[in-house]
Amino acid sequence: MSAEFDITETLDVKGASCPMPVVKTKSAIDDLAEGEILEVLATDPGSMSDIDGWASGTEGVELVDQEEGDDVYKHYVRKTE
Amino acid sequence: MSTDTPDAPPDDAPSRAELAARVDELEDALAEATDDDGPKKMSIIATKGTLDMAYPPLILASTAAAFGYDVTVFHTFWGLDILHEERSKSLKLSSIGNPNMPVPNAVAALPGMDRVTTKMMERKIADNDTATIEELLETSLDMGVEFQACQMTIDLMDYDEDDFYDGVTTGVGAATALQDMADADIQLLV
Numbered sequence: 001m002s003a004e005f006d007i008t009e010t011l012d013v014k015g016a017s018c019p020m021p022v023v024k025t026k027s028a029i030d031d032l033a034e035g036e037i038l039e040v041l042a043t044d045p046g047s048m049s050d051i052d053g054w055a056s057g058t059e060g061v062e063l064v065d066q067e068e069g070d071d072v073y074k075h076y077v078r079k080t081e
Numbered sequence: 082m083s084t085d086t087p088d089a090p091p092d093d094a095p096s097r098a099e100l101a102a103r104v105d106e107l108e109d110a111l112a113e114a115t116d117d118d119g120p121k122k123m124s125i126i127a128t129k130g131t132l133d134m135a136y137p138p139l140i141l142a143s144t145a146a147a148f149g150y151d152v153t154v155f156h157t158f159w160g161l162d163i164l165h166e167e168r169s170k171s172l173k174l175s176s177i178g179n180p181n182m183p184v185p186n187a188v189a190a191l192p193g194m195d196r197v198t199t200k201m202m203e204r205k206i207a208d209n210d211t212a213t214i215e216e217l218l219e220t221s222l223d224m225g226v227e228f229q230a231c232q233m234t235i236d237l238m239d240y241d242e243d244d245f246y247d248g249v250t251t252g253v254g255a256a257t258a259l260q261d262m263a264d265a266d267i268q269l270l271v
Contacts, residue, residue, distance in 0.1 A: 015210045019144040023220055026147035058148050 005064060005076065008036035014043045014072065021047040022054045025077065029061055032079045037064060040075040051075045122151045124265035126258060130159030132172040132202055132214070138271045139163070139217035145267075146224035153265075154221075155258040157231035160271075161238060164230050164245045169214050174202045222248045229253045 011028045013021045021042045029038050040051065048066060055063035060081040067074040095103070123145045127138040138154050145152045162168040176182035176189035176198045188194065206213065212220070222228065229250045235242065242251045262268045 017209055017211050019140045019147070019217075020212055020220075023143050023147050023224070026224075054144075054147060060149075 005037055005078075007039045007076070008032055010039040010041065012041050013047075014041055016042070017044050018046050018050065022050050025051060025054070025075070026058075029077060029079050034079055034081055036079055038077045038079070040077065042073045042075065043071060045073065047073050047075065051077070120149050120151050121145075121267070122261075122265040123153075123267040123269070124258070124262045125152070125154045125268075126262075126270045127154055127156045127160035127163060128158050129271060130162035130168075130172060132174040132199060134271065135163045135169075135172050135214050136217070138269075139214065139221060141269070142226045143217055143221040143224060146221060146226050150267075151227075152221075152225075153227045153229060153261050155229045155231065155253070155261065157234045161230055161234055161240060163214065163218065164228055164249050165240065166244060166246050168244075169218065169246075172199075172214060174199045218246060222246065229257065231255075231258075 009028060009032060011024060013024050016024070021040065021044050025038065025040050028040075032038060040047075042051075044050075048068065052063055052066065055061050055077055060079060062078045062080050064076040064078050065074075066076070123141070125138045125142060127135075129135070138160075142152045142154050156164050162172060173195050175195050176184050177186060177194075179189075182189065182198060184194070184198075189198075205211075218228075227250060228246070228248065230240075230242075230245055230253070232252050232254055235251060245251065
């Protein structure tokens with residue numbers, strides 16, 4: 001599937017396991033401006049649920065999309081404020 | 082009981098302006114009391130210092146910080162070793178009394194077995210790219226987690242305030258922890 005949004009930055013957390021994908025996503029999103037989108041590449045299967053949970057429980061971020069590839073889980077998070 | 086409406090309010094009744102002022106005052110007080118715009122708070126008490134039990138408080142603390150929570154972790158007794166710069170790098174795992182470990186207690190009690198099980202665990206941690214205790218602690222400190230080392234147990238264990246990582250708060254006791262728990266949305270004892 002092709003993304004229908006512009007990706008500003010890509011964060012590669014392949015190999016890292018809980019809680020690092022969420023923790024590093026938070027740090028990376030802090031460096032973005034409002035409206036910009038972060039792409040997160042992870043291999044931790046728990047990242048599908050964890051990044052979803054983190055995004056819905058955290059102010060100022062919105063989960064735009066998630067893709068489950070063969071080896072890599074892709075997450076797209078927009079900074080909303 | 083009379084149903085007559087009096088023509089004028091009695092002399093001691095508050096004026097309209099006084100009532101309006103009182104309503105404003107009460108509305109402000111209500112807004113202050115129900116103000117939940119601030120960040121959520123989590124308070125953890127960490128009492129254990131084995132390699133396995135050092136993980137839960139640090140994983141939860143760093144994750145809560147990623148959620149934007151204000152996080153305090155109060156370390157007491159063996160939990161102090163997690164904040165101890167030197168000892169945190171050599172936390173041990175024991176198989177004694179742990180039925181989940183693959184060796185019977187009689188074998189686990191042999192000299193040197195703790196070293197074997199700890200090495201085994203450390204290798205698993207490295208193989209799985211699981212963060213080390215030091216990494217989790219440094220990350221949590223960077224994210225603004227407040228780590229507190231209980232003064233009474235620092236003295237009890239003969240530790241020195243300089244033994245702990247930079248950024249760790251010392252000189253605190255149970256009252257500080259209790260106050261923190263009272264203010265928190267989530268309180269955990271690990």
